[in-house]
Amino acid sequence: MSTGQNFSSASRIAEQVNGGQLSAKSVLDLCLAKVTQYNKKVNAFTAVFEQRAQKQAKRIDKAIAAGKQLPLAGVPFAVKNLFDVHDEITIAGSKINRSNQPAHEDAILITRLESRGAILVGALNMGEYAYDFTGENAHYGVCRNPWNIEHMSGGSSSGSGAALAAGMVPITLGSDTNGSIRVPSSLCGTFGLKPTYGRLPRSGSYPFCDSLDHLGPMAHNVEDLTLAYNSMQGFDSGDHACVNRAKEIVSLTTSRRQSKLRVALAADYFDASPFPDAKQAIDQVLVALRALDYPTSSITLPLAEAGRSAAFIITNVESAAFHRARLIAQADQFDPATRDRFLAGCLLPAAWYTRAQAVRQAYARAAQGVFEQVDVIIAPATPYRAPRIGQQSMNLAGREVGVRANLGYFTQPISCIGLPVVCAPIKLDANENLPIGVQIIAAPWREADCLQIAHELQTTGIAGSDIAPDFDR
Amino acid sequence: MNNPSSKFDAGLWLSNNAPQLGIPIPPEQEKMVVANLELAHAMAEILFAVDIEEDLFALAPTFTPLNT
Numbered sequence: 001m002s003t004g005q006n007f008s009s010a011s012r013i014a015e016q017v018n019g020g021q022l023s024a025k026s027v028l029d030l031c032l033a034k035v036t037q038y039n040k041k042v043n044a045f046t047a048v049f050e051q052r053a054q055k056q057a058k059r060i061d062k063a064i065a066a067g068k069q070l071p072l073a074g075v076p077f078a079v080k081n082l083f084d085v086h087d088e089i090t091i092a093g094s095k096i097n098r099s100n101q102p103a104h105e106d107a108i109l110i111t112r113l114e115s116r117g118a119i120l121v122g123a124l125n126m127g128e129y130a131y132d133f134t135g136e137n138a139h140y141g142v143c144r145n146p147w148n149i150e151h152m153s154g155g156s157s158s159g160s161g162a163a164l165a166a167g168m169v170p171i172t173l174g175s176d177t178n179g180s181i182r183v184p185s186s187l188c189g190t191f192g193l194k195p196t197y198g199r200l201p202r203s204g205s206y207p208f209c210d211s212l213d214h215l216g217p218m219a220h221n222v223e224d225l226t227l228a229y230n231s232m233q234g235f236d237s238g239d240h241a242c243v244n245r246a247k248e249i250v251s252l253t254t255s256r257r258q259s260k261l262r263v264a265l266a267a268d269y270f271d272a273s274p275f276p277d278a279k280q281a282i283d284q285v286l287v288a289l290r291a292l293d294y295p296t297s298s299i300t301l302p303l304a305e306a307g308r309s310a311a312f313i314i315t316n317v318e319s320a321a322f323h324r325a326r327l328i329a330q331a332d333q334f335d336p337a338t339r340d341r342f343l344a345g346c347l348l349p350a351a352w353y354t355r356a357q358a359v360r361q362a363y364a365r366a367a368q369g370v371f372e373q374v375d376v377i378i379a380p381a382t383p384y385r386a387p388r389i390g391q392q393s394m395n396l397a398g399r400e401v402g403v404r405a406n407l408g409y410f411t412q413p414i415s416c417i418g419l420p421v422v423c424a425p426i427k428l429d430a431n432e433n434l435p436i437g438v439q440i441i442a443a444p445w446r447e448a449d450c451l452q453i454a455h456e457l458q459t460t461g462i463a464g465s466d467i468a469p470d471f472d473r
Numbered sequence: 474m475n476n477p478s479s480k481f482d483a484g485l486w487l488s489n490n491a492p493q494l495g496i497p498i499p500p501e502q503e504k505m506v507v508a509n510l511e512l513a514h515a516m517a518e519i520l521f522a523v524d525i526e527e528d529l530f531a532l533a534p535t536f537t538p539l540n541t
Contacts, residue, residue: 196538197536197538198538211535211536212536241538243538303523305519306519306520306522306523308516309516309517309519309520310516310520312512312513312516313513313516313517313520316509316513324496327496328495328496328497331497331499331502336502336505339502340502340505340506340508340509341509343496343498343502343506343509344506344509344510344512344513345509345513346494346496347486347487347490347491347494347496347506347510348510348513349517352513352517352520353534354530354534355517355520355521356517356520356534357532357534357535357536358525358529358530358532358534359520359523359525360536361529361532361536362523362525362526362529364536405512417536418536418538444538
C-alpha cells in the first residue's frame with residue numbers, strides 16, 4: 001500500500017488538519033486501513049475502536065470548521081492495553097482480566113490527548129501484566145518487530161513500539177516499570193519518554209508494580225514526543241504517587257545549546273564495550289555531542305548494580321502481592337513465563353524487600369550527588385539489537401542469562417529511582433537493519449534536558465526514527 | 474559485610490514456605506519457581522553487600538520521588 005501519506009509526524013498531521021488541507025476523518029480512514037493491512041504481519045493491536053474513533057473525528061472536523069485550532073488535531077494514537085478505555089475491558093495482556101467489568105471511564109492520559117484533538121484508535125499488545133521485555137504473549141500472540149518479523153519487538157509495551165515502526169499510528173502510549181517503554185523503543189527504533197516517577201498521572205491504568213510504574217509517550221520524532229508529553233502533564237489526585245507540581249511545558253530550541261548542559265557517559269555498570277552495537281551507538285552520540293561543543297565527561301552512577309537488584313526484588317514482591325489471589329485461584333490461566341515469577345515473588349522474605357527499598361533510597365541520594373556535577377547522562381538502552389523470537393538466552397558479561405529478565409539490564413537501574421529518560425534510536429548503518437537506541441537521562445523533573453539533547457541528536461541526523469522498510473513509508 | 478541470606482536454599486525454602494503461606498505450587502512448576510527464587514536470591518546477595526546507613530531502615534519501605 002502506498003498512499004503518499006505516512007504517519008511519521010503527528011505535528012504535520014495536526015498542522016494539515018488545522019489548516020484544512022486534511023480532514024480528521026480522512027486521516028482516520030487511512031489509519032484504519034493501515035491497521036487492517038499491517039496488523040496481520042506484526043500483531044501490534046489487540047482491539048480497534050472504529051466507532052468511537054469516527055465519532056471523535058467528526059467532533060474534530062466540526063471544531064476545526066468552527067475555527068478552533070487544536071495541537072493534536074486529527075492525530076490518531078493507540079495505547080497499551082493496560083490503559084482504561086470507556087466501555088472496554090482492560091485486559092493488561094492477560095486472559096484472566098477478560099472476565100472483568102468494562103472500564104467506566106477513560107484513563108486520564110487518554111482524556112487529555114483527546115481534549116487536544118487526538119483520536120484514540122485502538123489498544124495495543126503487551127506482555128502479560130507488563131512482566132516482560134520480549135513482546136511474547138501466550139494469550140494474544142507474539143508482537144513482531146516490523147524491521148524483521150522474525151525478531152522480538154521488545155516489551156512489555158510491545159505493540160506501542162511495533163505499531164509505530166509499522167507506521168500504523170504516529171503516537172502511542174506505553175508504561176515503563178523497569179524499561180517497558182525503552183526496550184521496545186530501542187528494538188523497534190522509536191523515540192520513547194519515561195518521565196520522572198510521579199510526573200504523569202497513572203489514573204485509569206492497570207498497575208504492575210506501584211512504586212515503580214510510570215506512563216509515557218512513544219513517537220517517531222522528538223517534536224511529537226514533546227507535544228504528547230506536554231499535552232499529558234498536570235496533577236491528578238486519582239494517582240497517589242502523582243506529585244502536585246506545576247506543569248513544566250517543554251519548548252525545544254532549534255538554535256544550538258541555549259544552556260550549557262553538561263553531558264557525561266555512564267561508565268562501569270553501563271560500560272557498553274562487551275556489546276558492539278550498543279557501544280557503536282554510544283560512541284556516535286558522544287562524537288556528535290562533542291562536535292556540538294557540549295562538555296562531555298565520564299561518570300559513575302554509584303550503586304547502579306544494586307539499584308537494578310533492588311528494582312528486581314521490589315517488582316517481584318509488589319506485583320506478586322497484587323496478583324496473589326489470582327495466583328491461588330487461577331494459576332492455570334496465567335502465561336507460564338509470568339506465573340512462575342509471580343509465584344516466586346509471593347515467597348520472597350520481607351527482609352529482602354525492605355533491604356531493596358533502603359538500598360534504593362541510598363542509590364537515589366547518591367544519584368542526586370552525581371547530578372550536581374552533570375546534567376545529562378548517556379547510557380546504552382539495550383545490550384543488543386532485537387533478538388530472534390523464541391531466543392531464550394543471551395550473553396551478559398561472559399555469562400549466559402535469560403533474555404526475558406535481562407533485556408532491561410541497562411534500563412532497570414534508571415527507573416528504579418524514577419529518573420526521567422528519553423530512549424533515542426541511533427542511525428548506525430544502512431536503514432534496513434534492526435535498530436538500537438541509547439538512553440538520555442537527567443535529574444528528577446528535568447525531562448526538558450533529555451528532550452533537548454535528543455532533539456539536538458535528531459537535528460544532526462545521528463538519532464532518528466523511520467517507518468520500517470516493508471511498510472508504508 | 475552483613476549477609477544473612479548467604480545460606481539460602483531455594484528448594485527448601487519453597488517446600489517449607491509455600492504451604493505455610495497458602496501458595497499452591499504443583500510439582501511440575503516447582504523447578505521454574507525455584508529457578509526464579511535463586512535469581513531473586515542472587516539479587517538479594519548484591520543488596521546485602523551494600524553498606525548503607527542504618528537511618529534508611531527507619532523509613533517506611535516505600536519510594537518518594539526526589540526533589541518534591
